[in-house]
Amino acid sequence: MPRDVALVVETSGSTDAPKRVMLSAAALRASAGATEQWFGGQHGQWLLALPATYIAGVQVLVRSILAGTEPVVLPPGHFDPRAFAVASARLDHERVRLTSLVPVQLARLVEAAAADAAVADALRSFDRILLGGQAAPAGLVERAAELGARVHRTYGSSETAGGCVYDGIPLPGVGVRIVDREVQLSGPMLANGYLDDPERTEAAFTTDADGSRWYRTGDLGELAAGAHGLSRLRISGRADDVIISGGVKVALGEVERAVRAVPGFAEAVVVAIDDAEWGQRPAVAVAGAAASATLADLAAATDAAGLSPAARPVRMLGLDALPQLASGKPDRRRLAQLLAESPA
Incomplete structure (x- = not known):
């Protein structure tokens, strides 16, 4: 294992065998720093609602360490909207309040908020809710926004030390390009590769002639013109989910x-x-x-x-x-x- 590796995260393997992603301390700091820049340099307090073995959970801890704040940790086990509301109340109301969720958690919160004012208040209390892990079902973010929740869609993976594109816009220092319809990402937050798996490392990471490294995501997407002249990334599917029928x-x-x-x-x-x-x-x-x-x-x-x-x-x-x-x-x-x- 390379000496600079600080963490090995096992991917979920929803469609293929799990991979063990090697991340350096520099990559973790770069990811957390890019998120902080996107937040406008604000140091907030986080509610950890995801497993710390999952890259989004890891990043909640890394951001908290670098910000010098202590996260509030949601009790492990089945996700319960009421427990989320109780944990949210323990956050410092004088600080920016932050959390990361996956779509199934947000969906349960939105559903519970319709009948539970405490859950609705908890959703509204966060300055930013980062939503990632998978594509959100149609209308979910809009329904959350109607309740007053400030949700931001994130895109990334363990190989990029977590989300690196927020609401379609790359974070500072992140490069995005489309090669043969595939989304490729670059930046200081890229992983070293896969532990004891040089073949998959070579397949997933490529280095240009100028020395810049890129991660082949396997996702299909396009860069579309957005507001203020910014290109916005839109994901259309997986390169490996195309079948011949x-x-x-x-x-x-x-x-x-x-x-x-x-x-x-x-x-x-x-x-x-x-x-x-x-x-x-x-x-x-x-x-x-x-x-x-x-x-x-x-x-x-x-x-x-x-x-x-x-x-x-x-x-x-x-x-x-x-x-x-x-x-x-x-x-x-x-x-x-x-x-x-x-x-x-």
Whole structure:
């Protein structure tokens, strides 16, 4: 292991085998410093609501150490909106109040806030809520904003020492480029690579002729013109979520966005299942009794989104709860197994 490595974080491995990401102290400080600059140099107090083994949780601790503040730690275990509200009340009201959440946590808070004034007050009490880990369901951030929550979408990974693009804008010192539709990131917060895995390190990190290092994210995206002449990054899906169905390329991320527009399917997950005739077909896993739509409804949604007939889901599985990884992301590998085993 390189001598400058301060931390090894194991990735969640939602679609492939977990990787152990090596991060130097310099990379962790660079990430925390870039966030502080984005905050306007303000030192705040954090509520740690994520596992400290998850990069977003690690960064809450790093930012707190560098700011000289003590974070309030949410009790471990099942995320409870009421416990979140109680912990929020322990933050120093004279300081900027900050927290990092994943979408499933924010969704539970928004739902609970409708009937619990204490939860609604807690959401409003934060100066900034960083939201990352995965794409937020359509309308979630808007519903949170209606409650007075100040939520910022973040984009990054363990390989970038956490979020490095906020609301589509790169943090200070972060470079973004699109190569063959793939998003690549650079900056002093990049990881050294993967522990004891030179092949995947070489595949994920590249060095230009001028010596600058770039991380190949595997995400598809584009840089679009934004306000004040700034380019805004928009993620459209994963490079590895494109399947061939009946000879037609189908991006599962696009199918998932279309399906999530159906009432009751805001947190549905789309994965591929094998098909003897078509090769692979999209399949949907969903939790909750509200998801009462049929496959015909889902097909209508993908058609309305302008997707090809090959994008129509052919199987749907309802579950009491979707299996999740420690990071809060859906366990797509497990869901693919469950859908493959479910009756056609």
